[in-house]
Structures are given as C-alpha cells and as structure tokens.
Amino acid sequence: MSIQVHLDRLLAERGMTLTELADRVGVTVVNLSILKNGRARAIRFSTLTALCEALDCQPGDLLSHRRG
C-alpha cells in the first residue's frame, strides 16, 4: 500500500495508548487498529478531523504517500 499511516509514531510521541485515543475520538479500538496496521481502505474526513484534534497534528503528520 502506498499510503503510510503513522499512528504508531504519533501515539508513542504523545505517550498515548490506542484505547485512550479511541475514547477521545469516538472510534472503536478495532477500527483504529485497522487504520494503524495499514488495513484500512478509506478514512472519513470526520475521523481524520477527530484524530488530528486528539493528537494535535496535521493530516500530513498522520499520512504520507510512498511511491511504488
């Protein structure tokens, strides 16, 4: 997959667990885990907004595109 999700790194930098993030953004741990492991096929703008607010970051910090 060419879109990389950097949820692991952002969580580690902020000392936050996946469960805490799930509580803050209102998304299930299962869905966040799908996103974290790169198995998500799409992400809603509302989810992205909630994640950026909870992690105090920009969409570009969370996602990046890798060629090939």
Place this chain on the structure above:
Amino acid sequence: MSRGNPLEPLTGVASAVLTLSVIVYGAATAIRLTVGLFQPVCFTAKYWPHDAEGRDLAAGVRLDDVERVTLCVDEPEPWHHVLGFLSEGPVPLAQTAALLLLVLLLRDAARRGIYTTETATTVRHLGHYLLWVLPTVAMVESIARTTLVHAAVTFDAGFLAFFGEWEAPWWAVITGIALLSLAKIMRTSAEMRADLEGTV
C-alpha cells in the same frame, strides 16, 4: 420465514424440489435399467410425414401412438436402449444437477455472505452452466432421438432433422444470461461492501 437467512424460503424450496427430483429420477433410471431392458424402446418422431399411417417403417418397428407419433422397436438391440436413454435421460439429469448447483450456491451464500466475490463467482458459474450445458444436453437428446428415427424408417429423414427436434430450453438461456449480469452486479456490490467495511 427465517429472519436470519435472507435466502429463505428459496433455499428450502430448492432443497425440497431437489430431493423430489433425485427420488423421481433415481426411480425412473432404476426402472429403465431393470424392467425397461425387457420392454420395447419407444421414441417420438416429431416430424412424421405420413399423418396416422405406419408406412416406410423398418422391420420390427411399429407406429404406437398416433397423436404424438411414437415409434417403438419391439425387439431392441443394446444400442437402441442406449439411444433410448440418451433421448430422454440427459435433460432431467442436467436439470437436477442445476438444482444441486443452486442449492450449493444458496448454502454457501448463507454461510459466507451474499455480497462476497466468491458468491458472485459461483453465481457466474451457475449462469454459464444454464447458458451452455442445458442447450447442449437438449441437443444430445435430439440427436439421439433423430438417430433412432433414422434407424426406424426406410426413407431418408434428413441428416439435419435433429435441429428441428432440438427443443432448446429458452428458460435456461434467458436465466443463464440474467445470472451472468447478476454476478457482475454482485461482484461490484462485494467490492463496495469491502470498501465500506475498510472505511474508518
């Protein structure tokens, strides 16, 4: 009606009809392979040129039923029995097989889910089966019947007569084409479902 399985009552009805078909076809085949071997081989001649007259018949052949023009070979050879079976047996067998495929498809769909690529593929296979196998089997029957008629008469009945005898199962052709289209729709739906489930 079960609320859990959206494929009911179709699955139940198809299973019941399949069971009935297997019993009837099995019994008919058993009778044919036992008692039938000692009976005359009879077959219909769809395009009989002599109305109700039994003219131009080969030795040992008689005109049995005037309304449907049924010819009978009173002392049949083994090949008469084989062709007699091929003139009546394959289409019911193919229809029973189609029912079996339908029941397996419905059970798999209930287990795996309707909107999966595997179910769509199975629907496509059933569509191809109905579209190609049933008309082909009907043609085999017509060729067998025509061969029997050729051997039973003394005049030239025409080598292409089996096309006239061919009772193409149009319901199977139409249903097969419809299933191929449905399979494409289901494949698209399955991909949409996967996208939806993968959306966070």
